[in-house]
Amino acid sequence: MAIINTGLLTKGLRSEFFNRFEAAPTYYQxxxxxxxxxxxxxxxxxxxxxxxxxxxxxxRIAKGLRTESYSVENLKYEATLEVDRDEIADDxxxxxxxxxxELAVRAATHKxxxxxxxxxxxxxxxxESYDGxxxxxxxxxxxxxxxxxxxxxxxxxxxxxxADTEFKAALKQAIAQMLTFKDxxxxxxxxxxxxxxxxxxxxxxxxALEAIRAAVVDNSSNVxxxxxxxxxxPWLTDLSKWYLLxxxxxxxxxxxxxxxxxxFNALTESSEEGFKREKFLxxxxxxxxxxxxxxxxxxxxDFVAA
Numbered sequence: 001m002a003i004i005n006t007g008l009l010t011k012g013l014r015s016e017f018f019n020r021f022e023a024a025p026t027y028y029q030x031x032x033x034x035x036x037x038x039x040x041x042x043x044x045x046x047x048x049x050x051x052x053x054x055x056x057x058x059x060r061i062a063k064g065l066r067t068e069s070y071s072v073e074n075l076k077y078e079a080t081l082e083v084d085r086d087e088i089a090d091d092x093x094x095x096x097x098x099x100x101x102e103l104a105v106r107a108a109t110h111k112x113x114x115x116x117x118x119x120x121x122x123x124x125x126x127x128e129s130y131d132g133x134x135x136x137x138x139x140x141x142x143x144x145x146x147x148x149x150x151x152x153x154x155x156x157x158x159x160x161x162x163a164d165t166e167f168k169a170a171l172k173q174a175i176a177q178m179l180t181f182k183d184x185x186x187x188x189x190x191x192x193x194x195x196x197x198x199x200x201x202x203x204x205x206x207x208a209l210e211a212i213r214a215a216v217v218d219n220s221s222n223v224x225x226x227x228x229x230x231x232x233x234p235w236l237t238d239l240s241k242w243y244l245l246x247x248x249x250x251x252x253x254x255x256x257x258x259x260x261x262x263x264f265n266a267l268t269e270s271s272e273e274g275f276k277r278e279k280f281l282x283x284x285x286x287x288x289x290x291x292x293x294x295x296x297x298x299x300x301x302d303f304v305a306a
Contacts, residue, residue: 020104080283116235143184155306195248196228
């Protein structure tokens with residue numbers, strides 16, 4: 001669909017769209033590794049670990065990639081506004097520009113929405129990690145790692161409204177669990193408590209902030225001070241669940257498979273729609289996919305009744 005030049009109107013709306021698109025706050029780039037895609041799907045076989053350093057001894061011992069593979073197909077997304085020609089002619093208050101601006105925000109935050117869906121469904125069948133287990137599972141096994149879990153529970157008097165002290169205890173538990181993960185060779189993964197992000201439902205946002213940024217009350221109350229960033233996703237509707245993500249690894253918890261970037265297109269007065277129906281169309285399209293990366297860099301905690 002080519003852009004039809006209608007002079008300042010289309011040019012101005014396109015500029016409005018991309019200004020709003022680029023200014024919209026998004027978080028996907030912090031927790032997803034961008035992988036440029038050149039075909040309809042990509043297959044990943046990087047999800048083992050590289051060998052650790054060893055003494056040279058009798059020479060090099062080469063180790064190949066593990067047999068686990070993960071194929072991700074790109075998807076096409078679109079959103080289109082239909083505007084009556086009379087609305088354009090009578091628009092004196094900038095309503096069309098406002099709608100295009102809202103379209104830009106929706107397009108920009110769509111990748112955050114997709115990550116929220118991967119979080120929400122991550123413990124369900126059909127939402128598997130590279131090892132064949134659901135992304136959040138108590139039965140992750142790879143090579144010589146043994147059985148490992150990134151699916152935790154934590155006690156709370158009111159699971160849908162935990163206290164800051166309860167969140168702090170749950171965060172300590174989640175960090176400790178992440179630091180104990182082993183690789184497919186049975187060795188501890190070289191992880192540190194850095195690059196941590198707590199993704200929470202909106203109702204848990206200030207509780208998480210208070211837990212992490214608590215003032216000193218006793219000798220240990222500020223152990224977690226500013227150790228993690230807190231992000232609230234409005235799409236998380238299970239009020240007792242939150243997620244700890246690590247975003248400073250070479251591969252992050254999620255993969256952003258980028259095939260074709262966002263485009264803004266228009267069909268206006270010179271188009272068939274504009275001539276026959278006097279309807280102008282303004283739309284966006286893109287091709288990409290959000291998928292799971294390292295499950296070791298993501299833990300789900302569910303607060304349960306104490």
